[in-house]
Amino acid sequence: MIALENVAYSYGGGELLSEVSLRLAPGSFHFLTGPSGAGKSTLLKLCYAELLPTAGRVTLFDREVRSLNRDEVALLRRRIGVVHQDCQFIDHLPLATNVTLPAIVSSRTSELADLEDLLNWVGLAKLADALPPQLSGGERQRAALARAVMMSPDVVLADEPTGNLDWDMSLRLLTLLVELNKMGKTILVATHDLNLIRAAKQQVPARVLRIVKRRVQLAGADL
Amino acid sequence: MKLLALTEIFRGDSQADRVVPPSGHTAWLTSFTAAAMTFLAVFAMALSLASGRLADRWGDALARSATIRISAPAGQMDAQTRAVLDVLATTPGIERARAMSDAEQRALLEPWFGPDLPLDALPVPRLIEVTEDSDGYDSEGLRQRLAAEAPGAVLDDHTRWRKPLALAAGRLRLLGLTSILLIGATMAAMITLAANAALSANAQVIRVLRLVGAKDAYIARAFVRRFTLRTLTGSAVGALLGLIGVAFLPSADVAGGFLTGLGFQGAGWLWPFVLPPLAALVAFFATRFAAFRKLKELT
Structure with a gap:
């Protein structure tokens, strides 16, 4: 679904990622870990074509990202749900509208019927009319997850989704991601929370990747 | 494609409209600019039409x-x-x-x-x-x-005095038409600036829309529709005020002379009603141009 072959990414004269090769198979669950600033967010952005590699090939659904025009990138993004570290909402729109944005921009009104179920699933049904600034960190993360899966995407990419959450809320969000994976979705979660990774491995056969010295490698047995 | 986009402006998309924040200084700036420019355009049009009549009279009758x-x-x-x-x-x-x-x-x-x-x-x-x-x-x-x-x-x-007068009247007509074109160009420039400001102020909205798979045309449409309708409204107000201003100019019967002949006659009173749709068209293309250029920059 998503494949990176010998990818490098440089910014401001320095190389952030080098010789990264990665293949996300359908239905797989991957964690991506590493210290802050290691390039986890950058790698995720390469996976949904927000950034283009400075070297190597990134392939999304068998399409090389460099060959895509802007509209084609937009269409491919509808197949990828992204949960950002800072969630990224449109602040003047209520939560329900923010969650349904992927359906609105693609004019797929049939998906709107699932909104209530979706908000129930993430436990936010009562906050449908609330504005994003009125939500807590955990509520925003769950809302971002709801928006990411609104269009039933093939892949869900989550960047530090539990970064601002307490342990109970982190486990709740992890449970949602595991449920998605059991429904056949491909999941890639960037996190530096090793306890979260250990908790996930008890529920799904997740692979753990670690960014070390600009390269991605499979994590050791400790994870 | 552009014609289709133009029809969508008036058909509307309530969901897309809500995506762009409803208020901001660009809202009244756009409406005010359209109103002021159309007000001036009405007078330039009156000048041009009056000069045309004068040129015809001096040119043909004598x-x-x-x-x-x-x-x-x-x-x-x-x-x-x-x-x-x-x-x-x-x-x-x-x-x-x-x-x-x-x-x-x-x-x-x-x-x-x-x-x-x-x-x-x-x-x-x-x-x-x-x-x-x-x-x-x-x-x-x-x-x-x-x-x-x-x-x-x-x-x-009569050649000695008729030719320079007819020439002067012709130049006045040209001046009026040039003024209308300059006013249109100024309005396009100001609306482009306002649209650019609105797009920059809404960079976060654009980022989110991109994230969820919105195409450039969808994002641009929300801005273009808003600016076009604001311009149409402002321009209609400006045209109405301009018409009232022209209507209250002194009558030729009272004072005589060229300046008092400045105005519209007969079907000429309908010409100012062409200005609001024209202004809306200018706004549509100016905002569309600004939006697509800005969206390309924000990639």
């Missing part, structure tokens, strides 16, 4: 007429008048010619000398009114023939 002035001693006046009329009767291009009566000449001089002017006692030249046909006549040839047959006759074909 172009086919001429006057022959005969200055001769009292004893020779009738003979020279007959000689001139004979010459005119055999000149190709002359449709008709007639000597003005004493009463007509008195009427012409009345504004300056009063109603009791004794024409017989004064050396007032005899005037002959000449109207040419569609082919026109050879004025230089006629002058030479008049000089031979009636030495006291002088042909005045």
Whole structure:
């Protein structure tokens, strides 16, 4: 679904990622870990074509990202749900509208019927009319997850989704991601929370990747 | 494609409209600019139309007429008048010619000398009114023939003063049209700036829309629709105020002169109603251009 072959990414004269090769198979669950600033967010952005590699090939659904025009990138993004570290909402729109944005921009009104179920699933049904600034960190993360899966995407990419959450809320969000994976979705979660990774491995056969010295490698047995 | 986008402006998409924050300084700036520019455009249009009428009047009405002035001693006046009329009767291009009566000449001089002017006692030249046909006549040839047959006759074909006046009126009309074009260009520039400001202020909205798979056309449409409708509304207000302003200009009957003729006549009053749709069209293309350029920058 998503494949990176010998990818490098440089910014401001320095190389952030080098010789990264990665293949996300359908239905797989991957964690991506590493210290802050290691390039986890950058790698995720390469996976949904927000950034283009400075070297190597990134392939999304068998399409090389460099060959895509802007509209084609937009269409491919509808197949990828992204949960950002800072969630990224449109602040003047209520939560329900923010969650349904992927359906609105693609004019797929049939998906709107699932909104209530979706908000129930993430436990936010009562906050449908609330504005994003009125939500807590955990509520925003769950809302971002709801928006990411609104269009039933093939892949869900989550960047530090539990970064601002307490342990109970982190486990709740992890449970949602595991449920998605059991429904056949491909999941890639960037996190530096090793306890979260250990908790996930008890529920799904997740692979753990670690960014070390600009390269991605499979994590050791400790994870 | 652009025509389709234009129809979508008026069809509307309530969901897409809500994506862009509803208020901001660009909202009133756009409406005010459209209103002010259209107000000015109404006056420029009035100037252009009035100049056009003047140019036509001076150009057409006087172009086919001429006057022959005969200055001769009292004893020779009738003979020279007959000689001139004979010459005119055999000149190709002359449709008709007639000597003005004493009463007509008195009427012409009345504004300056009063109603009791004794024409017989004064050396007032005899005037002959000449109207040419569609082919026109050879004025230089006629002058030479008049000089031979009636030495006291002088042909005045109005060219000397008609041409510069018609030229001036034509220039005024051009000036009015140029003003309308400049006003349109200024409005386009200001709306482009306002649209750019709105797009920059909503970079976060654009980022989120991109994240969830919105195409550029979808994002641009939300901005274009808003700016086009704001411009249409502002321009309609400006046109209405401009029309009221023109309607309240002093009447030509009261004061006379060119400036009081500034305004619209008959169906000309409908022309200002063309301005709001034109302004909306300018806004549509200006915002669309700005939006797609900005979206490309924000990639």
